[in-house]
Amino acid sequence: MKRSFFLFLLTTVLFNVQAQKNNTILIEAESFAKKGGWVVDPQFVEEMGSPYLLAHGMGIPVQDAETNIAIKEAGKYYVWVRTENWAPGKWEAPGRFYLSIDGNRLEKVLGDQNQLGWNWEYAGSIKLTNGDKKLSLQDLTGFEGRCDAIYLTLLGNEKPPNEKDVLKKWRLQMNGIPVTPDKVKKYDLVVVGGGIAGCAASIAAAQKGLKVALVEDRPILGGVASGEIRVRTLGGYGKFEKILQAIVNNDYFPNGSNQFLVDDKRRQQNMEKYHNIDIYLNFRAFDAKTENQKIISVDARHTSSGELLRFEAPLFVDCTGDGWIGYWAGAEYMYGREASSKYKEAWDKYGPLWSPETPDSITLGSSIMWSSKNAGKPVGFPKVPWAMEIVKDYAASNGEWDWEFARNDLNQIDDAEAIRDHLLKAIYGSFYNYRQQHNADSLQLEWVPYLSGKRESRRLVGDYIFTFNDVLKDKQFEDAVAFESRHVDIHYEQNLVDTSKPDFLSQVMFFVRNRESEIPYRSLYSKNISNLFMAGRDFSCSHLGLGSARQMRTTGQMGAAVGKAAFLCKKYNANPRDIYTSHLKEYIDLINADAY
Amino acid sequence: MHYYRLCLILFYFLGQFINATAYSQDSLSFCHKAFLLKSEEYAVVDTIKICRNADSIPTRYMANLDMTVCNDGLCAKLVLKMYWDLAGSYMGYDTIQGNPLTKFDHKRFTGGDYEKLNKILKDKNSILGTLENKDLVDKRITKKASTVDAVTGATSKPIKNSVVEGAVYSSYALWHLVYGSVKDSIRAYTLNIYSKQVAKQLLGSDNYDSQLFALKQMSNDDYKTAFPFLFQVLRRSFPFIKAYIISKAPLPFTDKGQNQKFVSLFSELDSYSKSVFIDRITTEKKVAIVFLPLMLPQLQILDSKQLDKCLSAFQKFKIPISQELISKLKAM
Ligand SMILES: Cc1cc2nc3c(=O)[nH]c(=O)nc-3n(C[C@H](O)[C@H](O)[C@H](O)COP(=O)(O)OP(=O)(O)OC[C@H]3O[C@@H](n4cnc5c(N)ncnc54)[C@H](O)[C@@H]3O)c2cc1C
Numbered sequence: 001m002k003r004s005f006f007l008f009l010l011t012t013v014l015f016n017v018q019a020q021k022n023n024t025i026l027i028e029a030e031s032f033a034k035k036g037g038w039v040v041d042p043q044f045v046e047e048m049g050s051p052y053l054l055a056h057g058m059g060i061p062v063q064d065a066e067t068n069i070a071i072k073e074a075g076k077y078y079v080w081v082r083t084e085n086w087a088p089g090k091w092e093a094p095g096r097f098y099l100s101i102d103g104n105r106l107e108k109v110l111g112d113q114n115q116l117g118w119n120w121e122y123a124g125s126i127k128l129t130n131g132d133k134k135l136s137l138q139d140l141t142g143f144e145g146r147c148d149a150i151y152l153t154l155l156g157n158e159k160p161p162n163e164k165d166v167l168k169k170w171r172l173q174m175n176g177i178p179v180t181p182d183k184v185k186k187y188d189l190v191v192v193g194g195g196i197a198g199c200a201a202s203i204a205a206a207q208k209g210l211k212v213a214l215v216e217d218r219p220i221l222g223g224v225a226s227g228e229i230r231v232r233t234l235g236g237y238g239k240f241e242k243i244l245q246a247i248v249n250n251d252y253f254p255n256g257s258n259q260f261l262v263d264d265k266r267r268q269q270n271m272e273k274y275h276n277i278d279i280y281l282n283f284r285a286f287d288a289k290t291e292n293q294k295i296i297s298v299d300a301r302h303t304s305s306g307e308l309l310r311f312e313a314p315l316f317v318d319c320t321g322d323g324w325i326g327y328w329a330g331a332e333y334m335y336g337r338e339a340s341s342k343y344k345e346a347w348d349k350y351g352p353l354w355s356p357e358t359p360d361s362i363t364l365g366s367s368i369m370w371s372s373k374n375a376g377k378p379v380g381f382p383k384v385p386w387a388m389e390i391v392k393d394y395a396a397s398n399g400e401w402d403w404e405f406a407r408n409d410l411n412q413i414d415d416a417e418a419i420r421d422h423l424l425k426a427i428y429g430s431f432y433n434y435r436q437q438h439n440a441d442s443l444q445l446e447w448v449p450y451l452s453g454k455r456e457s458r459r460l461v462g463d464y465i466f467t468f469n470d471v472l473k474d475k476q477f478e479d480a481v482a483f484e485s486r487h488v489d490i491h492y493e494q495n496l497v498d499t500s501k502p503d504f505l506s507q508v509m510f511f512v513r514n515r516e517s518e519i520p521y522r523s524l525y526s527k528n529i530s531n532l533f534m535a536g537r538d539f540s541c542s543h544l545g546l547g548s549a550r551q552m553r554t555t556g557q558m559g560a561a562v563g564k565a566a567f568l569c570k571k572y573n574a575n576p577r578d579i580y581t582s583h584l585k586e587y588i589d590l591i592n593a594d595a596y
Numbered sequence: 597m598h599y600y601r602l603c604l605i606l607f608y609f610l611g612q613f614i615n616a617t618a619y620s621q622d623s624l625s626f627c628h629k630a631f632l633l634k635s636e637e638y639a640v641v642d643t644i645k646i647c648r649n650a651d652s653i654p655t656r657y658m659a660n661l662d663m664t665v666c667n668d669g670l671c672a673k674l675v676l677k678m679y680w681d682l683a684g685s686y687m688g689y690d691t692i693q694g695n696p697l698t699k700f701d702h703k704r705f706t707g708g709d710y711e712k713l714n715k716i717l718k719d720k721n722s723i724l725g726t727l728e729n730k731d732l733v734d735k736r737i738t739k740k741a742s743t744v745d746a747v748t749g750a751t752s753k754p755i756k757n758s759v760v761e762g763a764v765y766s767s768y769a770l771w772h773l774v775y776g777s778v779k780d781s782i783r784a785y786t787l788n789i790y791s792k793q794v795a796k797q798l799l800g801s802d803n804y805d806s807q808l809f810a811l812k813q814m815s816n817d818d819y820k821t822a823f824p825f826l827f828q829v830l831r832r833s834f835p836f837i838k839a840y841i842i843s844k845a846p847l848p849f850t851d852k853g854q855n856q857k858f859v860s861l862f863s864e865l866d867s868y869s870k871s872v873f874i875d876r877i878t879t880e881k882k883v884a885i886v887f888l889p890l891m892l893p894q895l896q897i898l899d900s901k902q903l904d905k906c907l908s909a910f911q912k913f914k915i916p917i918s919q920e921l922i923s924k925l926k927a928m
Pocket of ligand 1: 192193194195196197198215216217218222223224225231232233234235283284285286319320321322324366367368401453454455535536537538550551552553555
C-alpha cells in the first residue's frame, strides 16, 4: 500500500522532471569542475549508486569544491543534497559541510543526519535569478564529509527517491543519460581492472599483436600495488619475468613508502609503450551484456564526467579483484570460507581458525595502512568521539598490513563502505589516543588512503578450483602456467582469540610449503561463461587457495598466462576452454618460448 | 533408566566444574615419566613427565631440559624446566638454580630477556615457524665474540621482535621444541588417559587451543549431556570458542529452560558469535520454529542485517509474527 503510493508519487515527479526540465537540476557531485581538496570516490557505486565527492583531509578541512550551473528559470529553488553521516551517534557528525549557491551559504549543516546510510538531506531554499551560478561545497571537518548529488527544484519541496533501483532510474532520466551507451569501442580483448593481473594480461596479449582495451576505475594503474595502497611485492616471476618487471618493482620499499609513486609512473610509462593497448583510466565498468552464456559487451562509465562507453570483443578478462564482470554476466562464483572437508583443506595446527567445519562468510580482510610524521611544531588534532567505541584506549602512530578488518556478517562487496569507514575510525581514534598518551602534540597524520586494500571477495569458478589441498599434495598440472613458492598466508582477526585486542588487527598463520605450487590454466577461465577469463585475486580458487596464490607477482603471472591464451583464442577463433582441450601443447610451448 | 543415569552424570560433571580451579599448583613430587622427548637436531633425550594433583587428576606435563645449541662455533647451554598443559600448549618455563640462560659472549639473560623469552614461546604464530636456521642472522654484518674465537652475524631485521637479542639460536631452538612434535606426543598421551576431569580442565583453560582440543573430542551426545556445563564455558571464553560451541549446540534442546537460556545469551555475545548464533537459528526449520518465537523480545536489539535474516526466516518457515511488529522494527 505504502509502496504503491510512493510509486504514484514518483511517477508524478518523473512526469514533472521530463515535462519541466528547466525547473529541476541534478548535479552529480563527482562532476564538479573544480574538486578543490575533495576526491572522487568510486569504490561503492554498486552499494550506494554513484561515485561521490569525499572530503578526505585527515582531520583538516579540505579546500572547497566548485562548479557552475546554469539557471534557466528564475525562482525559489528547494535544495536537496544526497549525503551520508558515516558515524551517527551522540556527537557532532564527523563529516559536516555547507553548500553555497551564488555566494550564499545555505543555513543547514550537511552530513549530520542522525541515521545510518545515504539519504537526501534538505539543505534549504534559495531564490535564484537566471544565468550561471556557482555552487560550492565547504568542508567543516576534514573527516570524510561526503556528497553524492545536489538537486534543485522549483516544484515544491519534494524529497527525491532514495530506494536503490528507483533512484538509479531517476538519476538516468534526470541526467538525460541513455540506458545503453551510444559510443561503442571494439577490441580483440577487453581487460577490466588495471591491477597487476590486468596490466600483465594486457601486455602479454598486446605483445602477441592483439588490440586490447584496459578499463580501470582509478586514475592510475596498479590496483593494490599502486601508490594509492602501497603494498610491497612478493611472489615469483614464473615464466613472465620481463612482463612483471615492467609493471611492478616494489620489493625494496617498505609498505606505505611514497617510493610507490615513482613505480606508478614507471608502470604507466611502460604500459603506454604498447600502442595496441588503449588504457581507459577513471572508467568503471558497471554491466556485462550476455547472450547464450557469452559476454557480448561490457559497459563502463567515467567516474567524474559520467561519459558512457560500450566495449565489444570476442574475449574478456575479469581482473577487477571483485569478479564484477563474471557477476554481471552470470558466472558461477564463490565467497567466504569453504568447509574444511569440501576440498580436504583442514590443518590441525589451527583448526577452525584455518578452515571451518561448516562454511561461513569470513574472508581475508581489507586494510588501510597509514603513517604519521613529526611536524616539527605543535599541531592540533580534533577529538574524535565517534571513533572511540571501536578503538577504546588503543593507541598507534602508524598502521601496517595487519590493520585489517573482516567480519562474518559484513560482505567485502555489499558492506565495503562500512568496512572502509570502520578502518578510518580505527585510524583516527588510535592516532588521537597516541597523541594524548604520548603527549605527541607535534605528531601529524602523513598518509591515510581512503581506498581500502581488498584482499579477497568474489572468486569466479573455473574448470578447476585451486585449493590448499593442491599445495599440501604438491600437485603438478599438465597445464601449469603460474608458480608460487611463498608460504600460504591466511589471517584471522586477533580479537577472536584475545578480547583485549581491538577488532581491526589481524594475525597471520603461515603454512610453509615443500615445493613450488603450480596453478593450472583451467582455473583462469569461467566454467559457465564461454568467453570469460579471470586473473588475479578473483581467479578460481578456494579461500585457502587464495592464501597461497594471491601474492602480487603470482597474480601477474596469471594475467600474463591469460594474455597468451587470448592470442591462441584469436588464432583459432576458439574459446578459453578450447585452449586446454585442443591446443594445450602449443600454449605451453608458447609460454616457454617467450619465457623471461 | 538411561535418562536417569545421564542426569546423574550431568550432576557430577557440573559439581566438579564448580569446585575446580583453572590450574592446580601441584607439587612436582606428583610428576612421573610419561614418555621420552627426542630431538636429533639438539641431541636431546629428555623425559616428559605428567603431573597429577592430590586427587591424582592429571594437570600438566613438564620436562627438565638440558640441551646445547651451537652455531658458528658458539654454543649455548639451555638448562630449564618446561611446562605444557594437557593439550600440549606451552604454559611456561623455570630456570634451574646455577644454570642461568646466557646470550652471545656468555652474557647472562636480564629479567627483561627472561620475560621476552616467555612471550616468544607463547606466540604460536611466531615468524620463527616459517624460518630456517640460516635465515636467522644477516651474515653480511658480523660481530666477534671476545671469549672464544668465533664470529657471528647480526640478528636479521624482520625477526628482531621474535627473538631475544644475542640469543637468536636459543630462542629459535626452544620455540621449535615447544611447537614441534612434542605437542602431538602430549596430545596422543593425553588421549590415552582422557577422562571427564581432563576434559573439564581443558575446557576451563584460558588457552583457546586447549579448549578447542577438548571440544573436538566431544561427540554429539557429549554436547547434549554437557551443555549446561558448556553454557559456563561459553560465557567465559573468547569469541572464537563461543562461536564454535554455538555452532555445535544440539538445537533445539529437549529442555525448554535451556532453549530460553540459550536465547538469553544473545545480548552478551560479541559480533562474531552473534552472527553464528543468528545463522544457527535461522537456517534449519526445526531450530527456527523453536528459537525465533523466543527471540521476539530481542528483535529490537538486532542490527539491520540480523533483523533481515530473522524476518526472512519467520517468513520462510511460516512462523507467526505480527505485521505491526515488523513495521515497527523496520522503522527503528
Ligand atoms: C593490505 C594488503 C597487503 C598485501 N600484502 C602483500 C604483500 O606484502 N606482497 C604481495 O605480493 N601481495 C600482497 N597482497 C596481495 C596482493 O597485493 C594482491 O593480491 C594483488 O595485488 C591483487 O592484484 P589484482 O590485480 O588481482 O587485483 P587489484 O590490485 O585489486 O586490482 C583490481 C583493480 O580493478 C579495479 N576495478 C575494480 N572494479 C572495477 C570496475 N568495475 N571497473 C573498472 N575497474 C575496476 C580496481 O580499482 C583495481 O585497480 C596484499 C594485499 C593487501 C590488500
